[in-house]
Amino acid sequence: HSLEKQFEEFRHQLDDSGSLRERIRTVASEIESETRLIHSCLLLIHQSRPITEVLEKAKGQIGVLRELYVKLAEIMRECPGQYYRYHGDWRSETQTVVSLLAFMHWLETESLLLHAEAEEKLGLKPLEFGLDIEDYLIGICFMSNDLPRYVVNQVTAGNYDCPRKVLKFLRDVHAAFRMLNLRNDFLRKKFDGMKYDLRRVEEVHYDVKIRGLTMSGNSTGYQEGDEGRS
Amino acid sequence: HSLEKQFEEFRHQLDDSGSLRERIRTVASEIESETRLIHSCLLLIHQSRPITEVLEKAKGQIGVLRELYVKLAEIMRECPGQYYRYHGDWRSETQTVVSLLAFMHWLETESLLLHAEAEEKLGLKPLEFGLDIEDYLIGICFMSNDLPRYVVNQVTAGNYDCPRKVLKFLRDVHAAFRMLNLRNDFLRKKFDGMKYDLRRVEEVHYDVKIRGLTMSGNSTGYQEGDEGRS
Amino acid sequence: HSLEKQFEEFRHQLDDSGSLRERIRTVASEIESETRLIHSCLLLIHQSRPITEVLEKAKGQIGVLRELYVKLAEIMRECPGQYYRYHGDWRSETQTVVSLLAFMHWLETESLLLHAEAEEKLGLKPLEFGLDIEDYLIGICFMSNDLPRYVVNQVTAGNYDCPRKVLKFLRDVHAAFRMLNLRNDFLRKKFDGMKYDLRRVEEVHYDVKIRGLTMSGNSTGYQEGDEGRS
Amino acid sequence: HSLEKQFEEFRHQLDDSGSLRERIRTVASEIESETRLIHSCLLLIHQSRPITEVLEKAKGQIGVLRELYVKLAEIMRECPGQYYRYHGDWRSETQTVVSLLAFMHWLETESLLLHAEAEEKLGLKPLEFGLDIEDYLIGICFMSNDLPRYVVNQVTAGNYDCPRKVLKFLRDVHAAFRMLNLRNDFLRKKFDGMKYDLRRVEEVHYDVKIRGLTMSGNSTGYQEGDEGRS
Amino acid sequence: HSLEKQFEEFRHQLDDSGSLRERIRTVASEIESETRLIHSCLLLIHQSRPITEVLEKAKGQIGVLRELYVKLAEIMRECPGQYYRYHGDWRSETQTVVSLLAFMHWLETESLLLHAEAEEKLGLKPLEFGLDIEDYLIGICFMSNDLPRYVVNQVTAGNYDCPRKVLKFLRDVHAAFRMLNLRNDFLRKKFDGMKYDLRRVEEVHYDVKIRGLTMSGNSTGYQEGDEGRS
Amino acid sequence: HSLEKQFEEFRHQLDDSGSLRERIRTVASEIESETRLIHSCLLLIHQSRPITEVLEKAKGQIGVLRELYVKLAEIMRECPGQYYRYHGDWRSETQTVVSLLAFMHWLETESLLLHAEAEEKLGLKPLEFGLDIEDYLIGICFMSNDLPRYVVNQVTAGNYDCPRKVLKFLRDVHAAFRMLNLRNDFLRKKFDGMKYDLRRVEEVHYDVKIRGLTMSGNSTGYQEGDEGRS
Amino acid sequence: TDATASAADSDPNPMKDAFSKYAAYLNELNEKRERVVKASRDVTMNSKKVIFQVHRISKHNKEEVLEKAEKDLAAVVDQHISRLVKELQGTDFWKLRRAYSPGVQEYVEAATLCNFCKTGALLNLDQINASLRPLSGPSVEPLQINVLDYLLGLADLTGELMRLAIGRISDGELEFAQKICSFVREIHRELMLIAPKMDDASDMKTKMDVMLQSVMKIENACFSVHVRGSEYIPFLGSEDTNFSLLGVPEIE
Amino acid sequence: TDATASAADSDPNPMKDAFSKYAAYLNELNEKRERVVKASRDVTMNSKKVIFQVHRISKHNKEEVLEKAEKDLAAVVDQHISRLVKELQGTDFWKLRRAYSPGVQEYVEAATLCNFCKTGALLNLDQINASLRPLSGPSVEPLQINVLDYLLGLADLTGELMRLAIGRISDGELEFAQKICSFVREIHRELMLIAPKMDDASDMKTKMDVMLQSVMKIENACFSVHVRGSEYIPFLGSEDTNFSLLGVPEIE
Ligand SMILES: [Mn+2]
Ligand SMILES: [Mn+2]
Secondary structure, eight states: OHHHHHHHHHHHHHHHHHHHHHHHHHHHHHHHHHHHHHHHHHHGGGGTOOHHHHHHHHHHTHHHHHHHHHHHHHHHHTSTTOHHHHGGGTHHHHHHHHHHHHHHHHHHHSSOOOHHHHHHHTTOBHHHHOOOHHHHHHHHHHHHHHHHHHHHHHHHTTOTTHHHHHHHHHHHHHHHHTTOOOOSSHHHHHHHHHHHHHHHHHHHHHHHHHTTOOSSSSOOGGGGGGTTOO | OHHHHHHHHHHHHHHHHHHHHHHHHHHHHHHHHHHHHHHHHHHGGGGTOOHHHHHHHHHTTHHHHHHHHHHHHHHHHTSTTOHHHHGGGTHHHHHHHHHHHHHHHHHHHSSOOOHHHHHHHHTOBHHHHOOOHHHHHHHHHHHHHHHHHHHHHHHHTTOTTHHHHHHHHHHHHHHHHHTSOOOSSHHHHHHHHHHHHHHHHHHHHHHHHHTTOOSTTTOOGGGGGGTTOO | OHHHHHHHHHHHHHHHHHHHHHHHHHHHHHHHHHHHHHHHHHHGGGGTOOHHHHHHHHHHTHHHHHHHHHHHHHHHHTSTTOHHHHGGGTHHHHHHHHHHHHHHHHHHHSSOOOHHHHHHHTTOBHHHHOOOHHHHHHHHHHHHHHHHHHHHHHHHTTOTTHHHHHHHHHHHHHHHHHTSOOOSSHHHHHHHHHHHHHHHHHHHHHHHHHTTOOOSSSOOSOOGGGTTOO | OHHHHHHHHHHHHHHHHHHHHHHHHHHHHHHHHHHHHHHHHHGGGGGTOOHHHHHHHHHTTHHHHHHHHHHHHHHHHTSTTOHHHHGGGTHHHHHHHHHHHHHHHHHHHSSOOOHHHHHHHTTOBHHHHOOOHHHHHHHHHHHHHHHHHHHHHHHHTTOTTHHHHHHHHHHHHHHHHHTSOOOSSHHHHHHHHHHHHHHHHHHHHHHHHHTTOOSTTTOOGGGGGGTTOO | OHHHHHHHHHHHHHHHHHHHHHHHHHHHHHHHHHHHHHHHHHHGGGGTOOHHHHHHHHHTTHHHHHHHHHHHHHHHHTSTTOHHHHGGGTHHHHHHHHHHHHHHHHHHHSSOOOHHHHHHHTTOBHHHHOOOHHHHHHHHHHHHHHHHHHHHHHHHTTOTTHHHHHHHHHHHHHHHHHTSOOOSSHHHHHHHHHHHHHHHHHHHHHHHHHTTOOOTTTOOSOOGGGTTOO | OHHHHHHHHHHHHHHHHHHHHHHHHHHHHHHHHHHHHHHHHHHGGGGTOOHHHHHHHHHHTHHHHHHHHHHHHHHHHTSTTOHHHHGGGTHHHHHHHHHHHHHHHHHHHSSOOOHHHHHHHTTOBHHHHOOOHHHHHHHHHHHHHHHHHHHHHHHHTTOTTHHHHHHHHHHHHHHHHTTOOOOSSHHHHHHHHHHHHHHHHHHHHHHHHHTTOOTTTTOOGGGGGGTTOO | OHHHHTSSSSOOOHHHHHHHHHHHHHHHHHHHHHHHHHHHHHHHHHHHHHHHHHHTOOTTTHHHHHHHHHHHHHHHIIIIIHHHHHHOOTTHHHHTHHHHHHHHHHHHHHHHHHHHHHHSSOOOHHHHHHHHGGGOOSSSOOOOOOHHHHHHHHHHHHHHHHHHHHHHHHTTOHHHHHHHHHHHHHHHHHHHHHGGGSTTHHHHHHHHHHHHHHHHHHHHHHHHHHHHHHOOOTTOOOSOOOGGGGTOOSOO | OHHHHTTTSSOOOHHHHHHHHHHHHHHHHHHHHHHHHHHHHHHHHHHHHHHHHHHTOOTTTHHHHHHHHHHHHHHHIIIIIHHHHHHOOTTHHHHTHHHHHHHHHHHHHHHHHHHHHHHSSOOOHHHHHHHHGGGOOSSSOOOOOOHHHHHHHHHHHHHHHHHHHHHHHHTTOHHHHHHHHHHHHHHHHHHHHHGGGSTTHHHHHHHHHHHHHHHHHHHHHHHHHHHHHTOOOTTOOOSOOOGGGGTOOSOO
């Protein structure tokens, strides 16, 4: 009976896509816990550990992430053209990944991690299994959300030059975002939040500047992390 | 008739468990109002009343709480193995209890109230009627939620060393929580909220530090922790 | 450090209970899909397939269910006294299971599947891992919901004696439920719904009776009301 | 301090009204369970038990209800002028009570239980603690909702004259209600529902009439109303 | 016919109470729009208009309100003992009225508008037509919700002493509320919200205090925390 | 100030449209109660009163309706082009009006009241203030909902020719409706309901036919109403 | 990317360049989404018209009614689905699914309804997809309706079949109604097994509830006809006995 | 109407004729509604783009940014609002309001935002309507945006102004931010009096709540700038004192 046969077939297809989704979710949750680990490393930066030490440890774990994304890409190769069918299962994890990578990239280079660079770091290939641009942009917004806290803690630790640098960076990023036309969606909401991060960093910058605080003079302790730069 | 006999028996069982639940709820609501009293005492801390005075009054009431938990344990002894059947009827009350005890403990000792200590304070015995671990952890999160307010008011009252201490404490607790693999449940949500408390305390700490505020002058009590500075 | 030690221990306990729950959920979802298969078989009864044939097929699959419940019981044996902690993870599946078993039992015996019989069919042992009474009762309510449809289709297929039998059965069940003192909860709501099933079956019975429809073959009684015509 | 004095006083008042409400609710819930008992008795009428037997049993329990209402009236005497403040706590119970009394009254007398009669049966005194008119009317609507089921089951049991009588009664009640100008509230909604009861009774009457079914043969009790036919 | 006579009478009564309610609602909606006008006046306070000017204008309109309440009281005099029957039709309007009066009172006197004072301002007489205590309390909570905004804008306008005063006031009110045993109802929910207002005012106070901001003119105290700097 | 001036003007406009709406609602509610009266008259048809008598009384009241619609049209003349702004305030009343007119028209002429005829009866002028076509169509559906009840009661009263006529009529109407392309809206839902009315009328027709019931023979009583027709 | 910007300006800003690209991407995506939504709305509206056309069926006009319906359905494909095909390429099928899914579901509803009336069988997903293939070309990928949209459309189909069945009973086509009843039961039974496996199961769950209601409405109608038709009427015996309209199986 | 049908057939059925008319009416109405919805979606999308363009404003590019925004806004009118104008005649303005209201509201939001940035004043409803008048012609009625849509658009405007204010503070344009603050407060105060009088007050009520949040966000930002700027810093005295960016009124 053709009706039964068709539904029989559907059941197979849905079972297949169900188990595919199961596998995707497993990888996604591995990505998620790996991300937690990296995040956990990076959090030490707020406790004034030297940047190079923190970065080294965190970068050591990107390899694992990369492998997980390769795994994901392999799974998706089984169902070409269906990237966006399952996209929801790894979106939010990937956004967090981007935010962490971009933060590390900023710590290292004081510049924005570009979309293509992010793909490269994760071993993604645009044509097969790329990084969705909206996910990338949301990830950047997430990173921005962490900067005020970073600046506050750096200044507390005596790193008085930090606000100036972060402010410059964040202003550039904000300006770049303003080129986009967004819908009333999640990305827009996140971008709206970036304005508040910018303001908070400005305030800290002002606090430091108005008091004439500079690295040279009265700061002592926390300079170790700066050798690696400049 | 077997059908009727069965339902006759059901009626007894349902009536029994109904009246048991009734008794549990009565005790739980007594716990709740006792908790309100203690909370009310502790609130005075925000109005700069001396800690010792506040604590003394609050601690005086723990005895009542303890008795109520003993009562609860007695009730549960009537239905062994059914702790988790009725658990929902005292959970949220117990979480608040833990948060208050932990706050008082911090005020006294500047350390975290441990699970076993909490059980002890409430007269609970792990094997018979213990304190559920998740309830304990949620209670700790609740306590964390109150710390930013405490710090803000202490600084306003001139206790400039408070942020540093609380920050250290909260960072330790936060780090400890990060060791856990939490499911996506209420506890996880509460823990995720803890980072906002941490951030706020960091900001207050920053405010104090950047202004070089110290205890030197007319403040008296709070000096112990200051040696480390210079 | 006692704080760390405590959280280390918590991590183990939470991981353990997390993986236990994972295993429970896997079994519960297997029960769910097995249940769907049985339900799908039983639906053929509405298409006037012979009861014996339908029943035979459906009963063939109970073995699988039974094994799944044995598996569940084994898992629960690892955490004695915590039946009700995880109960929520298999409740609704079990309620559906009871409703199907009770419907099949009615088809076979025209009597209500008792609680003990349900436990027996599922290989459950009351003292170790029993069938919660409320789940059983809710399952019976679910079964009741299916009876009006059954009666309608049986009459359409010419089985004019069906309404009388079902009505008698449903009245007995309804009367038995009324003996219970129910709290204002889900069970009460479901039971309150049962009266609509009863009313609908009464109406079908009325439709058949008022037209003096009888089974051509083996039907006998039923004629009392008909003399008045002619 | 006047502020404190004021709140002190408020506390007393709120506590008083709180405990009053508690007492009212206790009585209301006793009324509710008494009502369930009576309802349970009356349900037997659908199973063709002799009316007199059913009625006798049900009427035996009205005394208890009456006492509960006296109790309620006594409580309300403590707070004159506040009948409508607490009204919501016994409304829906009282509406059900009215519906049952009115149904019993119809069974006995084939006439509508009047408002004053209902008050009398419940021992209420209009000036002190009366029966709210809207509650009475809603109760009558509830009674109407049960009539179609009654008629269907009576006809099934061979009492062919029942539809005619009920129809006449329901038409009178419906006509009386139409005299009222109802606001768009709960009562109006319930009254609008009454037309479905009326329609259903008309249909049953039609079913009986078109088939020329009469009481002639083995039926005994229900003949009084039949002379009018021919 | 007694049935018809009864419904005839019901019609009159329902018509009467319907038209009464109509009149009440008209007055209530006049109160509501008058309240909006006053609120609109008071909003000017956020734009740094002189308090006296704003108050004068707002107070000029209380007369109208008073007249409306007199009108309401007159209507209610027609149906003694039924205050709470129609209470729902003016409650929420009255709560807003209280919140505005209390805010104005605070601006003038820096003290809480007492219940009796509110009644007096509205020309209400406790024995005939008083102000329900819960409505009064909810109104006070509403007022509390407006204070953080007020404090923020006052500080922006250079009034640095405002937070201290408001904080003291709000703490007193909050403490007074804590004396009450509230049920889990709307009032409790509103009161629970008050702690957020308190917290926000504390934070504004903190912001002002930590920066050592004082009123250039008449401010005196406040400097204690500043010695430690330099 | 132009901003204030504009809002001042808006307030006037909205006040105007508010009071306009008030007036519309008053008329609409008068239409509603007039409609209830007519409906009440027409209900007598179900109690076998002679059609001519019923019709006469009902038609006598159309004049009032007509006047109300004239009044409505006059109000709307004040705001040309805004018919559909206020449409929602009289829609449902008008739909009921159409259903009653169409029912009366059917009783008189055994044909469908057309849209233009309905407008004429209500004194509406298409270009100024017409009858919205969807309202007309919904009204017709409402009328259809009443026909099964009418047929059942007519047959009960011995008017055996009624089902045939109604069936023919309803079939024509249903066929006409099928010409329309509807959206998934209220009208479609109502039209779906018409199918059930049609089926019910068919069933009654069948009941009558299969028993060979005709007007000539055994029917006696209720013929009076038929003279007016021919 | 670098080459273009670094020419004139002294500020070769790679970030700015990159964001111009992102901006262009987002603009194009949003505009395409809008076009797809519009095409989908047109598909919906016109498919609904086809469904209404099918409901105009009666005992005697079956061929002509269905012929017109099929013609209209073909027009939906030619005029509107073709627009979807033009827009949707590669990953768009899933990325923009939410934008076109309502239209496609309604089309499935219309196409399967027509087909059932004509052949009494279920139009397969493969058949539908095959029929859409001519719209594609060398540079245009074929539109492949996915299983999910097909099944969601099918779920709605049962509602239309319910309406059809009630109508057919009124028209005396009892066998047709019976056939619909079996067909709908079968779809319900099959979907019940599949429903929880769908990508978004909650959507389907509510549709399943509605579907069961539809099945029961048909069953109740059939019950009513049957019971009425089974009634023993001793004194029947008048001129016209064409009560086949109520499907009485010649009084047992 | 009678003439056409009664010709050939022996069945001059007035009901059928009437229903053909009703059917034609409904078809036309639905199709027009669809066209209006589509035009409205386009208006929405392109107005949003204008709003984003305005947000690209900074201290130094004000003129050019606003010029582009105004050009784009004019394009929205020419290309999309003109389509609405063509469709909407007579009673359609209210009958189809639900279909075009979202687009018109978004347009009001964009137009008033542009105007405020340019002139610091509120663009009046009359001015907007006057600007749309050229779209009409001898046979085409002018589109008159109604008060309700205007006010609803205005309510959303305050959200955009809030975003603008936060941005302006970052850019050091404190006076501008202050101006926005007063402007938004004024709108809020005025709308508060009007809100309950709107045709659908509940809609406006939720918008009022959001609006109050926006006002308070601006106020909090101004507070923060003020408090920080008022801080007494004894040892200040370094090279660059351009702290006008935080609007410090030269340390009191
Ligand atoms: Mn459909
Ligand atoms: Mn906007």
